[in-house]
Amino acid sequence: MSESKSLRVAYGEALVELGKKDKNIVVMDADLAHATMTSAFAAEYPDRFYNFGIAEANMMCAAAGFAHSGLIPFVSTFALFGTGRAYEQIRNSISYVNANVKFGLSHSGLSVGEDGGSHQSIEDISLMRGLPGMTIFVPCDPLEMKKAVYAAAEINGPVYIRVARPVVDTITTLDTPFIPGKANVMKDGSDVCIMATGLMVPYALQAAEILAADGMKAAVVNFHTIKPIDKECILAMANKCGAVVTAEEHSIIGGLGTAVAEVLAGNSSAKFARVGIQDKFGKSGKPAELFAAYGLTAENIAAQCKSLKK
Amino acid sequence: MNNENLNEKAKHLRADIIRMLYTCQSGHPGGSLSCVEILMALYYKVAHVDASNPKMEDRDRIVLSKGHACPALYAILADKGYFPREDLWSLRQIGSHLQGHPDMTKTPGIDANTGSLGQGISIAMGMALAAKHNKANYKVYTVIGDGESQEGLVWEAAMAAAHYKLDNLVVMLDHNGLQIDGSNDEVMSIGDIVAKFKAFGFECFKVNGHDIDAITEALKAPVSGKPKFICCETVKGKGVSFMENNFGWHGKAPNKDEYITAMKELGVTVNE
Numbered sequence: 013m014s015e016s017k018s019l020r021v022a023y024g025e026a027l028v029e030l031g032k033k034d035k036n037i038v039v040m041d042a043d044l045a046h047a048t049m050t051s052a053f054a055a056e057y058p059d060r061f062y063n064f065g066i067a068e069a070n071m072m073c074a075a076a077g078f079a080h081s082g083l084i085p086f087v088s089t090f091a092l093f094g095t096g097r098a099y100e101q102i103r104n105s106i107s108y109v110n111a112n113v114k115f116g117l118s119h120s121g122l123s124v125g126e127d128g129g130s131h132q133s134i135e136d137i138s139l140m141r142g143l144p145g146m147t148i149f150v151p152c153d154p155l156e157m158k159k160a161v162y163a164a165a166e167i168n169g170p171v172y173i174r175v176a177r178p179v180v181d182t183i184t185t186l187d188t189p190f191i192p193g194k195a196n197v198m199k200d201g202s203d204v205c206i207m208a209t210g211l212m213v214p215y216a217l218q219a220a221e222i223l224a225a226d227g228m229k230a231a232v233v234n235f236h237t238i239k240p241i242d243k244e245c246i247l248a249m250a251n252k253c254g255a256v257v258t259a260e261e262h263s264i265i266g267g268l269g270t271a272v273a274e275v276l277a278g279n280s281s282a283k284f285a286r287v288g289i290q291d292k293f294g295k296s297g298k299p300a301e302l303f304a305a306y307g308l309t310a311e312n313i314a315a316q317c318k319s320l321k322k
Numbered sequence: 323m324n325n326e327n328l329n330e331k332a333k334h335l336r337a338d339i340i341r342m343l344y345t346c347q348s349g350h351p352g353g354s355l356s357c358v359e360i361l362m363a364l365y366y367k368v369a370h371v372d373a374s375n376p377k378m379e380d381r382d383r384i385v386l387s388k389g390h391a392c393p394a395l396y397a398i399l400a401d402k403g404y405f406p407r408e409d410l411w412s413l414r415q416i417g418s419h420l421q422g423h424p425d426m427t428k429t430p431g432i433d434a435n436t437g438s439l440g441q442g443i444s445i446a447m448g449m450a451l452a453a454k455h456n457k458a459n460y461k462v463y464t465v466i467g468d469g470e471s472q473e474g475l476v477w478e479a480a481m482a483a484a485h486y487k488l489d490n491l492v493v494m495l496d497h498n499g500l501q502i503d504g505s506n507d508e509v510m511s512i513g514d515i516v517a518k519f520k521a522f523g524f525e526c527f528k529v530n531g532h533d534i535d536a537i538t539e540a541l542k543a544p545v546s547g548k549p550k551f552i553c554c555e556t557v558k559g560k561g562v563s564f565m566e567n568n569f570g571w572h573g574k575a576p577n578k579d580e581y582i583t584a585m586k587e588l589g590v591t592v593n594e
Contacts, residue, residue, distance in 0.1 A: 038455065062451070065485075070444050070478035077448020080426075080434060081456060101475075104438040105445055109427050 015154065018179045020118045022154035024049030026161035027086055027116070028056050034165065035060075040075055040087045042068045048088040048118040048175070068093045072101035072113075079111040084165060091117035091174060092133035099139055102170070107143040110169045116161070118175035121261035122294045122302040123211060125177075132294035138266020140172045141239050147171040147192060148238040150260075150268075152213035153182045156236055159190035167192065176211050176261070178299055183214055184234075195242040197249075201231035204317040205249040205256050209235040209268045212259040212287070218310035219259075223317055230317060241271045250282035255320040257285045259313050261303075264288040283320040287313050323366055328534055331366075331401070332358055336561040337588040338397040338410055344581040346414040349422070352571040354394040356498040356531070356556040357465055361386070363537035364463055365398050373403040376430040382460050383433045383449050387442025388467035388496060389423040390573070396420050396429070404431040440475030442466070443493060447479040450491035450549075463541075465494045469501030471512045477522065483549040484523025491549040492541065493524070496531060498558035500569040516553050524551035531556035562587055 031037045031053055038060045045051040045063065054061035064071035068089050075085040087094070094117040095102070106113045117136065124132045140146050147167055151157040157175070164171035188196060198213070199220050208216035213234045220230040231249055235242065250256050256276065258269040269286030276284055289306050303309060323331070335358055343349040361384075365371065369382040386395050393413065400407045405419070412418035419428040423437025433449070436442035446464035453460055470476060483491050495515065503509045512518075520526045527540040531554025540552045558572070559565030562584045576584055585592045 060455075064482055067478040067481065069440075069475050070447070070482055073441050073444030073475070073479070074448030074451065074482065076434070077445045077450075078452045078455075080445070081449055081452035081458075083452055083455065100438060101441060101444070104435060105441050109425075109435050 015182045016179050017154040019151060019154060019157050019176045020049045022157040023116050023118070023161060023173070023175045024052035026158040027053040030161060030165055031057050031060060034084065036082065036084045037165065038062065038078060038083050038085050040064060040071050040085055042066055042071050042089040042093070044089050048116065050088045068098040069101045072098040073105045075113045076105040076111045079113050084112055084114070086114045086116055088116045088118065090131060090133070091120035091136045092131060095133065095136040095139045103143060106170050107146055110145050112168055113170050114164045115170070115172045116175050117172065119177050120174045121176060121211065122289065122306060122308065123176050123178045123261060123299045125299040125302065126296050128296035129293040134263045134289045134294060135266060136174065137238055137262050137268070141266060141271065145169055146239060148174070149236055150174045150210040150238055151236055152210055152234055153180055153184055155182050155184050155186065155188070156190060160236065163190055163192050174210060178211065180211065181214065183217070190236060193237050193240040193242055195245040196234045196236065197231065198234050199232040201229040202253055203229045203255070204321060205231040205233060205253040206259060206313060206317065207233045207235055207246070207256060207268065207272055208259040209238060211261045212308060215308065215310045216259050216313060219313035219317065222310060222314040228317065228321065235268055238268055238271055241275060243275045246272055246275045247279055250276055250280040253282065255283040255317065257287060257313060257316045257320065259287040261308055262288055264290055285316040285320055287316055325535065328362060328366060332362060333561070333588050335394065335397045335401065337585055337590045339393045340562065340576065340581065340584045340588065342393045342396070342410050342413045343575045345411045347575045348414055349393055349575060350390040350573045351565055351576070352500065352558040352569070353388060353391040353467060353496065353498065355560045355562060355565065356558045357388070357391050357496040358394050358560070359532045359534050360465055360494055360496055360537060360554050361394055361398050363534050363541060365402060367534065367538040368541045369463060370460065373431065376404060380458060380460050383446065383462040385434045385436060385442045385446040385462065385464040386424055387436050387446065387464050388439070388470050389437025389442060392424045395424065399431040405429070439467070439470040440473030444475050444479040447483045447488065447491060450483070450488040451486050453490055454486070454488065461490050461492060463492045463494065465496055468495060468497045468499065468506050468512055468515065469509070471495070471515060472510050480519060480522040480524065487547050488549045489545050489547055492552065493519070493549065494552045494554055496556050497553050498556045500558045500567070500572065502569065502572045504569055519551040524549050526551045526553065528553040528555065532560060
């Protein structure tokens with residue numbers, strides 16, 4: 013029986029476990045510790061937790077100062093305020109010097125729900141992807157979240173971990189590998205390949221079932237790492253299937269869909285479509301309602317696959 | 323080093339700054355010339371640093387938040403022996419370790435990348451907090467500009483420095499009164515900047531920013547439980563008559579005639 017858990021809760025738990033192993037881990041938040049779940053770390057290691065108040069830009073530069081002093085800061089706030097408001101602090105103070113800072117930024121995407129478009133980051137991957145040297149993880153379930161946190165600590169340099177808010181089922185296993193930059197083929201197929209990331213991975217698996225009922229063999233690949241992107245896997249699957257559909261809870265501009273398109277362009281004749289937020293802002297609603305309204309559904313993924321194979 | 327020698331050295335450093343900017347035909351003379359004595363008080367009088375061991379663990383950290391003034395910093399680092407003086411003439415040129423703004427990954431002796439205004443003081447605050455965290459005794463000094471003080475990030479950092487009682491952090495203001503578009507008061511008045519830092523919880527000092535003894539005294543004044551702010555009253559373009567108090571020299575390199583005149587004022591005869 014797979015465990016259901018919020019990805020942010022898994023993030024908080026992973027920080028506590030990591031903090032036990034490595035005394036150089038410090039955690040920073042900007043008055044959202046009870047939302048990002050860094051509160052778990054704060055309760056366990058109060059002397060290694062720093063709250064910077066509602067001042068995200070300063071927190072990012074402070075993290076650089078900590079990293080320059082030999083510590084490993086995990087910085088948390090909402091994805092929008094971390095990657096958006098403090099973008100240039102991340103760029104110049106952290107990314108530009110490859111400072112060893114990790115970002116666990118929560119409440120990404122439409123799944124924030126009721127808070128609405130002002131709080132739903134749909135461009136965070138795009139912003140981080142443009143930074144040279146930035147590693148980007150988008151975990152799909154609680155187990156993968158924990159692996160992503162451990163992997164981030166092993167990397168010398170900045171890592172962005174996109175932390176979604178909802179409670180989700182565990183769809184990977186303890187034995188599922190998590191190698192940064194190496195996508196996981198979750199289901200093999202030869203007619204079409206669905207390349208998905210984060211919360212869209214289970215929808216991609218459902219889409220494959222819908223397609224199977226119609227006699228189409230769909231492969232499903234989980235891209236837990238958006239940067240560096242797994243070029244080999246993309247080209248191998250594209251050549252094998254001749255059709256690729258990406259699925260992400262992010263704008264189709266700058267995210268997984270764009271990353272895959274950049275690999276395919278000039279290298280593959282595979283047909284290609286992107287499921288994601290179609291260059292629009294989000295709005296208030298329940299997460300499931302929003303996913304349906306923006307086409308982030310198994311049915312839409314399946315429909316896109318079929319239309320490529322017409 | 324006695325004061326007579328330091329005053330002589332200040333002249334040499336200013337001549338190096340002018341020569342650097344003339345050689346690459348770009349850079350920021352005004353704000354580099356105004357902060358020479360501020361940096362000299364740190365590097366020659368107060369800070370615990372070692373050119374032969376730039377990454378020494380217990381060194382004091384020095385963060386030039388107004389990073390565009392790095393020619394002054396580079397001239398001092400070269401004089402201290404962090405790298406050969408000849409390197410100065412490669413400033414801003416392709417392949418040089420001396421970037422247009424300070425780069426810790428390229429230049430020995432640089433503790434943080436700065437120049438995107440407001441970020442240096444914020445990084446310095448983080449370093450001071452990290453020093454407390456690590457139970458280390460070194461101090462963190464940061465030099466900010468008055469135009470830079472218009473950045474909201476400066477005040478976010480100031481708020482955090484007081485909140486965390488960072489008495490190991492010293493913020494020095496190069497208060498030359500001018501910025502790219504004109505005087506601070508014309509562009510965006512920073513008002514009573516000392517009162518502002520005081521209100522944010524700093525122990526505040528105000529000194530003549532070209533008097534190394536006065537700066538040194540303020541640097542050495544003991545404070546406990548709060549960060550220190552030293553307002554250094556300076557002259558933009560100090561030492562070169564036609565650059566002094568002229569915002570037009572914020573970010574412009576001298577032409578050949580101006581170069582020869584400036585060097586002459588600084589006691590260096592240039593062969594034409």
